[in-house]
Amino acid sequence: MAPESPSEVVVITGASAGIGRATVREFARRQARIGLVARGVDGLEGARREVEAAGGEALVLPIDVADPDQVEAAAAAVEARFGPIDIWINDAMTSVFSPAKEMEPSEYRRVTEVTYLGSVYGTLAALQRMLPRDRGVIVQVGSALAYRGIPLQSAYCGAKHAIQGFTESVRCELEHDGSKVRITMVQLPAVNTPQFGWIKSRLPRQAQPVPPIYQPEVAARAISWAAHHRRRELDVGVSTALAIELNKFIPGLLDHYLARTGYDSQQYDGPRDPDRPNDLWEPVPGDHGARGAFDDRAHAHCPQLWLDTHRRWLAGAAALGGLAFLVGRDRQARR
Numbered sequence: 627m628a629p630e631s632p633s634e635v636v637v638i639t640g641a642s643a644g645i646g647r648a649t650v651r652e653f654a655r656r657q658a659r660i661g662l663v664a665r666g667v668d669g670l671e672g673a674r675r676e677v678e679a680a681g682g683e684a685l686v687l688p689i690d691v692a693d694p695d696q697v698e699a700a701a702a703a704v705e706a707r708f709g710p711i712d713i714w715i716n717d718a719m720t721s722v723f724s725p726a727k728e729m730e731p732s733e734y735r736r737v738t739e740v741t742y743l744g745s746v747y748g749t750l751a752a753l754q755r756m757l758p759r760d761r762g763v764i765v766q767v768g769s770a771l772a773y774r775g776i777p778l779q780s781a782y783c784g785a786k787h788a789i790q791g792f793t794e795s796v797r798c799e800l801e802h803d804g805s806k807v808r809i810t811m812v813q814l815p816a817v818n819t820p821q822f823g824w825i826k827s828r829l830p831r832q833a834q835p836v837p838p839i840y841q842p843e844v845a846a847r848a849i850s851w852a853a854h855h856r857r858r859e860l861d862v863g864v865s866t867a868l869a870i871e872l873n874k875f876i877p878g879l880l881d882h883y884l885a886r887t888g889y890d891s892q893q894y895d896g897p898r899d900p901d902r903p904n905d906l907w908e909p910v911p912g913d914h915g916a917r918g919a920f921d922d923r924a925h926a927h928c929p930q931l932w933l934d935t936h937r938r939w940l941a942g943a944a945a946l947g948g949l950a951f952l953v954g955r956d957r958q959a960r961r
Contacts, residue, residue, distance in 0.1 A: 634653075635658070635705075635709055636660045636661070636714075637701065637704055637714045638653070639663040639691050639717050640664055640691075640717035640718035641664050641669075642664035642668075642669025642670045643666070643669045643820050643913075643915060644821055644842055645814070645817055645916075646664065647669065647842070647916040648843050648845060649845070650662065651680070651843075651916070654679075654680035659682060659683040661684075661703070661711075662686050663687045663697075663700055664689075664909070665688060666913075667688045667909075669912075670688055685704060685707050687700040692736070697744070698754075711752060712761075712762060713765065714752035714756075714762070714763070716748040716767060719741040721737055721779060722737060722828075723778050723833050726780045729780070733781060733906065736906055737785055738781065741782060741789075745792070746792060749766075753807065757807055760805060765811070765852055766812070768790060769786050770815060770870060773787075773870045774880065776836070777889060793809055796809050810857055810860065812845070812852050812862060813859065814848070814862050815838065815840055816835030816838065816865070817840050817841070817842050817924075818840065818842060819916070819918045821905075822834055822918055822920075823919060824910045825905070826906045827898055829893050830893070830897065831895065834920065836891045838865055839923050840926075841924045842917060843916070844928045846916075848928075851935050860935075861930075862931050864930045
């Protein structure tokens with residue numbers, strides 16, 4: 627689908643690194659005007675340069691999405707600079723790798739405030755502006771973990787589950803009101819982002835995403851597609867779709883499977899450095915870009931996503947193929 631506008635206004639939280647940074651690049655190629663929201667100034671400035679090099683415009687907004695007043699001020703600043711917001715993407719997150727029995731209450735609170743409430747505050751700021759205009763799209767960056775919790779990430783899984791429930795409620799309300807504002811959620815697989823190098827961890831070995839791993843550009847393409855097409859929810863990767871579906875039918879078996887495999891699959895060779903900085907309370911300095919340390923194991927393409935986002939075309943092709951078969955068979959019978 628062609629861009630709705632060569633200068634659509636987009637807000638992306640978590641824009642300094644990882645999936646958010648890749649999404650910034652994806653929208654920059656559309657020459658969008660982008661509000662860049664994150665805590666890390668170094669990464670935000672790097673993102674701004676990339677947007678401008680691609681022909682777009684960017685506004686750097688170094689805020690903490692856990693503060694609703696800061697989120698509201700950021701939204702106001704974007705509209706003052708660029709005009710009405712067309713698309714708001716909630717991607718900001720933080721997490722802790724740790725057994726629940728070793729977690730601190732303050733860590734649960736922080737992960738919830740950033741990952742869940744940050745999405746709530748972003749949604750509210752967007753709705754306040756989109757509802758009177760009766761247009762706009764809100765994209766929640768979700769995960770297979772919004773449906774299926776795994777060990778060692780109880781805070782993050784809880785926050786993603788909360789976003790899922792919140793989004794369903796808001797969607798129902800928009801439909802009840804007959805609003806043309808749209809809210810969608812993109813459920814992602816494991817992604818090769820820098821977060822695994824700075825996430826707070828109590829694991830004995832280094833943290834890793836659970837394979838199969840995809841490059842952040844795959845996630846960015848899915849987020850952009852969801853923002854420009856009417857889809858209630860978009861699953862990315864066979865692993866995501868499978869986890870969501872299996873959890874509907876055999877959750878107990880998944881409990882047993884993850885109890886056996888979930889610890890090792892989230893770690894890889896090499897002891898964790900106990901002195902390395904983490905981003906739970908403060909951003910880690912530097913511009914870390916979009917990709918993490920798993921390039922050699924990450925997939926740059928996702929056939930399942932291509933098939934899912936082209937299913938209407940494929941259905942049409944299948945219908946034409948079936949029609950051609952029937953016509954051919956009819957002619958054969960006449961002969």
